[in-house]
Amino acid sequence: MKSWRVKYIPVILVSVLFILSISSVKDRADVIEMNSAEKIGILYADNLNHFLRKIEALDSMVRQGVREPELIPAFLEMREVFKTCEFLLCYIESDEVRRINGANLITNAYHHKTPMEEKHPHGLQVIEDLLFNPEEGTYEELKKEIVLLREIIATSVQRRESDSIVRAKEYNIVVWDAFRLELFRIETLGITGFDVPESLNSLPETMAAMNSLEEVVQVYEPVFKYKKAKKQFKEGVALFRKSRELLQQAVDFDSFDRLEFITEVLHPLEKWTKQVIDDFAYTYPVNFRPIDNRATFLYDTTFLNTDFFAPGIKPESVRLGKKLFNDPLFSADGSRSCASCHISEKGMADGMVRNTALDGSGLLKRNTPTLLNAGFQTRFFYDSRAKRLEIQVVDVIHNPLEMGGNVTEITARLQQDSSYAQLFKEAYNGIITKTTISNALADYVRSLVSFNSRFDKYVRGDKSALNESEKNGFNIFSGKAKCATCHFAPLFNGLLPPHYKDNESEILGVPVAADQPDVLDDDLGKFDNTKLELHKYAFKTTTIRNVGITAPYMHNGIYSTLEEVVDFYDKGGGLGQGIDLPSQTLPDAQLQLTETEKKDLVNFMKTLTDNPQE
Incomplete structure (x- = not known):
C-alpha cells in the first residue's frame, strides 16, 4: 500500500497551485487598481496645481491694481479650473470646504445656549461678490480674500505631495465615493447656481466638473477590462458623452433644461456609480452618515439614512406614538392633542394662519408647520432651538399656550392607564417615563415619510x-x-x-x-x-x-x-x-x-x- 503522503501529494500540489493562482490573480488586480489610483493622484495633483496657478495669476493682477471688471474673466476661468479638482479637494479637505467655496454668509454654530465663535465667510463666493458688487466691499478686502485662498490651496498642494491618494486607506473607495458625492453636488448645488449667485456661470463649471469625472472613468478602464465589465465602462462613457451634448446645446443659465439633464444624465450616472462600487466590492469608508450607502440616486426612497437621523426606530414605538399623538391627555384641559394641530388631510399642518392659544387669549406666535419628513432634520422649530425631536415634543407639551401639560403628571396617569400597558410593554418593556413617552411620539413623527409625489x-x-x-x-x-x-x-x-x-x-x-x-x-x-x-x-x-x-x-x-x-x-x-x-x-x-x-x-x-x- 502506498503511503498516504504519496497518495495525497498530487492533491496537495493542485491545492497549493490553486491558492497561489488565486493569490496571483488578487495581486494582479491590486496592481491594476493601484496603477489607476496612482494616475488619479497625478491628475488630481495637476489640476490642483493648475488651480493654484490661476489663483496666483489673479493675485498678481490685483497687486498690479487691475480693477474689478477686468478681473472677472480671470476669476471665472479660475473657478472652472477649481471644478476640475473639486470632487477630491472637497472630499479630502472637508474641513476647509467652507473657506474654499462656502456660502457668503456669516455663521455662528450656537450650541446648547452657548454662542460659538462667529465665522466670517471666505473663498470663491466672497471673491465673486466683491468682484461683481465692488461697492459692497473694498479692494483691500478683495486682496486679502485672494491671498487667503492662495494660502489654503498651497497648503493643500503640499499636503497632497506628502499624503498620496494611493497610500490612503481603501484608496479606490476614496476616489469613487468622492465621485458619487460630486454627482449629488452637481445636481443640487452646481446646475442651480448655488455657488455662483452673481456670475451664474454654472453651466461651464458643470462641464468642467463632468469632464473631470469622465477622466476618472477613463483612467479606470483597465480595471473595468480586468473585471470583465467592458459593457459597464461603455455605458458610463456614453452617459458622459450625453452630458457634453446637453451642456453644449444649452443657450444660457435660465433656459437650460435641468430636468432633462437630471433624468437623462445625472440619475443614470448616480445609479451607474453605485453599481460600479458594488460590483467592484469597494467598501464605503463610513456607514453612519445622512446619505444611505444603499441608495442608487438622489430621489431613491432610501436616499437618506434613517438610522443616522433616528437610530433604533421600532414599529412598536411608532404604534404607541401614534396613539399618544391622538390622545388629548397631554393638554392641561384635555381639549387638545398633537393631532388637533397636525391634521392628516392638511398635510400634517392645520390650515390656519396661526392656531389659537390653549387658554383662548389669542393666537400662537407662529404658523403650524407640516410634520411630514420632519424626522430628516438636524434642527427643529422655526428658530432651530431644538436639536432632537424628543426635545421638541417635550417643549410643545410644556408650552402653556400650546398644550400646557406636565410630562411628570402625564407619566403618572399613563402608568395607571390599562389601555397603554401592552403598548408600552411591546415598545419599552413596560417602562413608562418622560424618555419613553417623548421617544414614542418622536418615532411616530419620524414615520411620517413623504417621498412618492x-x-x-x-x-x-x-x-x-x-x-x-x-x-x-x-x-x-x-x-x-x-x-x-x-x-x-x-x-x-x-x-x-x-x-x-x-x-x-x-x-x-x-x-x-x-x-x-x-x-x-x-x-x-x-x-x-x-x-x-x-x-x-x-x-x-x-x-x-x-x-x-x-x-x-x-x-x-x-x-x-x-x-x-x-x-x-x-x-x-x-x-x-x-x-x-x-x-x-x-x-x-x-x-x-x-x-x-x-x-x-x-x-x-x-x-x-x-x-x-x-
Whole structure:
C-alpha cells in the first residue's frame, strides 16, 4: 500500500497551485487598481496645481491694481479650473470646504445656549461678490480674500505631495465615493447656481466638473477590462458623452433644461456609480452618515439614512406614538392633542394662519408647520432651538399656550392607564417615563415619510406624471427663480447637500401682513433663542414638499396662496418691497418672472404633494 503522503501529494500540489493562482490573480488586480489610483493622484495633483496657478495669476493682477471688471474673466476661468479638482479637494479637505467655496454668509454654530465663535465667510463666493458688487466691499478686502485662498490651496498642494491618494486607506473607495458625492453636488448645488449667485456661470463649471469625472472613468478602464465589465465602462462613457451634448446645446443659465439633464444624465450616472462600487466590492469608508450607502440616486426612497437621523426606530414605538399623538391627555384641559394641530388631510399642518392659544387669549406666535419628513432634520422649530425631536415634543407639551401639560403628571396617569400597558410593554418593556413617552411620539413623527409625489414618480421613470407646465416649473425653480439654492433636493428644505448635516436658516424680510408689504414682522426668529445680532429675523428654511395642501405660508402665515409667495420672492423679499433690513440673506434683486413662469412654478410645487396619511 502506498503511503498516504504519496497518495495525497498530487492533491496537495493542485491545492497549493490553486491558492497561489488565486493569490496571483488578487495581486494582479491590486496592481491594476493601484496603477489607476496612482494616475488619479497625478491628475488630481495637476489640476490642483493648475488651480493654484490661476489663483496666483489673479493675485498678481490685483497687486498690479487691475480693477474689478477686468478681473472677472480671470476669476471665472479660475473657478472652472477649481471644478476640475473639486470632487477630491472637497472630499479630502472637508474641513476647509467652507473657506474654499462656502456660502457668503456669516455663521455662528450656537450650541446648547452657548454662542460659538462667529465665522466670517471666505473663498470663491466672497471673491465673486466683491468682484461683481465692488461697492459692497473694498479692494483691500478683495486682496486679502485672494491671498487667503492662495494660502489654503498651497497648503493643500503640499499636503497632497506628502499624503498620496494611493497610500490612503481603501484608496479606490476614496476616489469613487468622492465621485458619487460630486454627482449629488452637481445636481443640487452646481446646475442651480448655488455657488455662483452673481456670475451664474454654472453651466461651464458643470462641464468642467463632468469632464473631470469622465477622466476618472477613463483612467479606470483597465480595471473595468480586468473585471470583465467592458459593457459597464461603455455605458458610463456614453452617459458622459450625453452630458457634453446637453451642456453644449444649452443657450444660457435660465433656459437650460435641468430636468432633462437630471433624468437623462445625472440619475443614470448616480445609479451607474453605485453599481460600479458594488460590483467592484469597494467598501464605503463610513456607514453612519445622512446619505444611505444603499441608495442608487438622489430621489431613491432610501436616499437618506434613517438610522443616522433616528437610530433604533421600532414599529412598536411608532404604534404607541401614534396613539399618544391622538390622545388629548397631554393638554392641561384635555381639549387638545398633537393631532388637533397636525391634521392628516392638511398635510400634517392645520390650515390656519396661526392656531389659537390653549387658554383662548389669542393666537400662537407662529404658523403650524407640516410634520411630514420632519424626522430628516438636524434642527427643529422655526428658530432651530431644538436639536432632537424628543426635545421638541417635550417643549410643545410644556408650552402653556400650546398644550400646557406636565410630562411628570402625564407619566403618572399613563402608568395607571390599562389601555397603554401592552403598548408600552411591546415598545419599552413596560417602562413608562418622560424618555419613553417623548421617544414614542418622536418615532411616530419620524414615520411620517413623504417621498412618492407625482414629481418623484416622474424622476423615477414615469414620464406621464408631469405635464409641460409642471416640467417647466421645475426648471424655473432650479434656475431663474433660484428657489433650489435654498430649498435643496430631495427634501426641498434647508438641509444642505451633499452631506445633509446642517439645516440652513434665511432672513427673508417677511412683512407683518400681506397688505403691509413694507412693514417688517416683529418676530425676531432665532435671535429670541441665541441673542446674536446675525440671527435677527432668521428662520429655518422649511420644506416645500406637500406645500400644495399646507397653506397658509411663511412663519406668520400671512400668505394664503402660493401665488402670493411667488410674488414676494419675485419682488426681492422684504428689501425689494421697501423694508429696511440690511441683513436680509435673500437677494433683493427682482427675479423678473413672467406671469406664465409664475404659473408654471406654482404648478410644479403642487406636484410635490404626497400625503401618506390619507
